Amino acid sequence: MHELSLCQNLIDQVTELARKHQARSVASVTVQIGQLAGVEPQLLETAFTIARAGTVADLAEMVTEVVAPRVLCNVCGSESEAMPSSLLCSVCGGNDTRLIRGDELILARVEMVVDD
């Protein structure tokens, strides 16, 4: 399962952060999923409950945010949000665009519980 290996990678990053901050536990993990990343938020959340077991993020909640693709237009030079199906420039309607965001999975925020 694709999502499980992604989650194991996320857990690795979260564990590393928690260790660095000497966190007691992790409360929540927020992940941004690009609409073109080919990742199903529901599957990712399910995989996360498997990947987090026995780690410092054992009780952490996963929050997923779906991010619309952004394109840079080669015709008019504008940067705009685009439909995942067409990737047209929303300023001039041109189709000569370059994807600058929307096909990635980003660890956006980690909420940790730290002892005073």
Ligand SMILES: [Zn+2]
């Ligand atoms: Zn344009």
